[in-house]
Amino acid sequence: MLSAKNITKKFSGVTALDNVSLDLQSGKVNAIIGENGAGKSTLMKILSGVYTDYEGTIELDNQAAKFTGTRAAQEQGIAIIHQELNLIPNLTVTENIFLGREITNRFGLLDKAAMRQKTQVLLDTLRLDIDPSVSIKDLKVGQQQLVEIAKALLLDAKVIIMDEPTSAITGAEVDTLFDIIADLKKTGKAIAYISHKLDELFKIAETYTVLRDGKSIESGNMEEVTKDMLVSKMVGRDLVISKKSTLSPSGRDASTVSNDILLKVDNLTLSKFNQNINFSLKKGEILGIFGLMGAGRTELFEALFGLNGTTKIEVENTPLSIKSPADAVKAGLALVSEDRKKDGIIPELSVKKNISLTTLLDLSRNGILSPSKENDLAQKYISDLKIKTPSDAQLIKNLSGGNQQKAIIAKWLATKPKILLLDEPTRGIDINAKSEIYKLMQELAESGLGIIMVSSELPEILAVSDRILVLSEGKLTGDFDINEATEESLLKAAIA
Numbered sequence: 001m002l003s004a005k006n007i008t009k010k011f012s013g014v015t016a017l018d019n020v021s022l023d024l025q026s027g028k029v030n031a032i033i034g035e036n037g038a039g040k041s042t043l044m045k046i047l048s049g050v051y052t053d054y055e056g057t058i059e060l061d062n063q064a065a066k067f068t069g070t071r072a073a074q075e076q077g078i079a080i081i082h083q084e085l086n087l088i089p090n091l092t093v094t095e096n097i098f099l100g101r102e103i104t105n106r107f108g109l110l111d112k113a114a115m116r117q118k119t120q121v122l123l124d125t126l127r128l129d130i131d132p133s134v135s136i137k138d139l140k141v142g143q144q145q146l147v148e149i150a151k152a153l154l155l156d157a158k159v160i161i162m163d164e165p166t167s168a169i170t171g172a173e174v175d176t177l178f179d180i181i182a183d184l185k186k187t188g189k190a191i192a193y194i195s196h197k198l199d200e201l202f203k204i205a206e207t208y209t210v211l212r213d214g215k216s217i218e219s220g221n222m223e224e225v226t227k228d229m230l231v232s233k234m235v236g237r238d239l240v241i242s243k244k245s246t247l248s249p250s251g252r253d254a255s256t257v258s259n260d261i262l263l264k265v266d267n268l269t270l271s272k273f274n275q276n277i278n279f280s281l282k283k284g285e286i287l288g289i290f291g292l293m294g295a296g297r298t299e300l301f302e303a304l305f306g307l308n309g310t311t312k313i314e315v316e317n318t319p320l321s322i323k324s325p326a327d328a329v330k331a332g333l334a335l336v337s338e339d340r341k342k343d344g345i346i347p348e349l350s351v352k353k354n355i356s357l358t359t360l361l362d363l364s365r366n367g368i369l370s371p372s373k374e375n376d377l378a379q380k381y382i383s384d385l386k387i388k389t390p391s392d393a394q395l396i397k398n399l400s401g402g403n404q405q406k407a408i409i410a411k412w413l414a415t416k417p418k419i420l421l422l423d424e425p426t427r428g429i430d431i432n433a434k435s436e437i438y439k440l441m442q443e444l445a446e447s448g449l450g451i452i453m454v455s456s457e458l459p460e461i462l463a464v465s466d467r468i469l470v471l472s473e474g475k476l477t478g479d480f481d482i483n484e485a486t487e488e489s490l491l492k493a494a495i496a
């Protein structure tokens with residue numbers, strides 16, 4: 001269906017793609033695999049007309065194709081679900097889905113009823129229970145991701161590109177997406193599918209292509225490879241994926257958890273739910289929070305961080321009223337939010353500035369910023385978290401999705417908080433970099449920090465936590481010591 005040959009793409013100072021070739025076949029899912037910064041999104045942007053300036057050729061249905069822009073690519077049958085969601089926050093779900101391809105009636109006027117109705121059909125297909133006329137900004141990231149998927153489904157495309165479509169959705173939503181993908185396959189669509197969740201690929205993909213440092217390393221049939229084989233092709237060396245080596249590199253034992261209570265939450269009620277939440281966090285503890293989409297995990301963090309009115313908490317036995325994020329930061333809290341486009345990065349600033357943003361005061365003397373301290377800080381995190389960037393002066397918006405996420409984590413780690421709240425911290429991060437982040441979390445915990453991590457990935461939450469709380473509809477339905485928690489027990493509590 002589509003064949004890209006010898007594609008090379010350079011940005012100033014960076015060769016993102018070097019002679020890459022890729023074939024997509026009708027009725028099949030081709031997985032595109034590679035570490036953060038390998039060139040996956042760049043290749044997909046070329047195939048969908050986002051970048052028009054590149055070397056190499058694209059053939060669509062055996063005919064040379066050259067897209068002059070995204071509109072041209074759409075018209076020729078290419079749909080893309082972008083990794084960084086491309087929705088307009090102040091427009092409604094319907095307006096976003098029909099943006100640039102509005103339905104008009106015979107008088108040339110917008111046919112709002114028709115658009116609303118079609119949107120409803122798409123939302124039903126995705127089993128997404130939201131009102132088509134709600135603004136995108138009022139949706140959670142997971143819901144936004146489903147709207148982005150709905151948008152791509154509206155086009156009757158031949159080729160559908162999905163760049164990390166499941167990074168913000170879990171469980172039932174993922175199953176629904178996979179059902180839809182199975183239907184798309186039956187109707188002969190060619191699908192390119194990017195994901196760092198390798199297990200998914202074995203469920204839905206027929207073929208794979210591995211990219212490494214902008215080069216195509218290998219393509220083949222999924223049937224002929226194992227997860228370990230794929231990972232070693234990705235990183236260019238043997239890397240054994242077993243729970244112990246990848247997920248808990250330092251072999252954490254629960255004894256680093258002290259008896260001192262760091263944070264105490266009593267009778268907290270989340271705005272949408274009418275339930276009392278009570279729990280505490282100890283020094284040196286990593287507390288995992290598991291739950292399905294909509295269970296109230298992000299709301300819990302928002303409440304603790306003073307984003308939803310006043311929250312009463314105790315930090316080191318001192319009762320505090322948190323009325324704003326400023327109060328929260330003063331109390332020693334830091335929040336790495338799940339929505340990196342909205343709360344995470346400042347796109348027009350450098351990687352260095354984005355990392356030092358939260359600690360400018362510490363890096364200054366008498367109000368003057370010490371450039372050498374700022375450089376040291378940036379360099380430390382670029383190397384600790386293996387942030388792939390040509391230099392610390394690169395604008396952060398030019399980094400790959402996973403590398404932006406690493407910079408956000410760095411920015412909050414730099415504040416040396418007492419209590420670190422991490423909402424889906426490893427979303428979009430490759431398997432190798434994940435273990436670096438786990439290692440850092442463990443070091444921080446060992447130095448006396450308390451960490452609360454929300455994660456939808458069961459293996460992850462089981463590997464890094466000392467204790468796991470489960471939320472379901474705004475209520476705590478489980479509290480497991482790590483030794484008694486299993487995937488099954490967590491899931492059971494999550495649907496309770």
Ligand SMILES: Nc1ncnc2c1ncn2[C@@H]1O[C@H](COP(=O)(O)OP(=O)(O)OP(=O)(O)O)[C@@H](O)[C@H]1O
Nearest residue numbers: 011016036037038039040041042398399400401402
């Ligand atoms: N607009 C840009 N300007 C400069 N460099 C860029 C730009 N876009 C991408 N790059 C660089 O090109 C390389 C490939 O990035 P790309 O986004 O394609 O990676 P990716 O494989 O999608 O990674 P991830 O898994 O993190 O999403 C990276 O080194 C990135 O920093």
Ligand SMILES: [Mg+2]
Nearest residue numbers: 041083400401
């Ligand atoms: Mg990407």
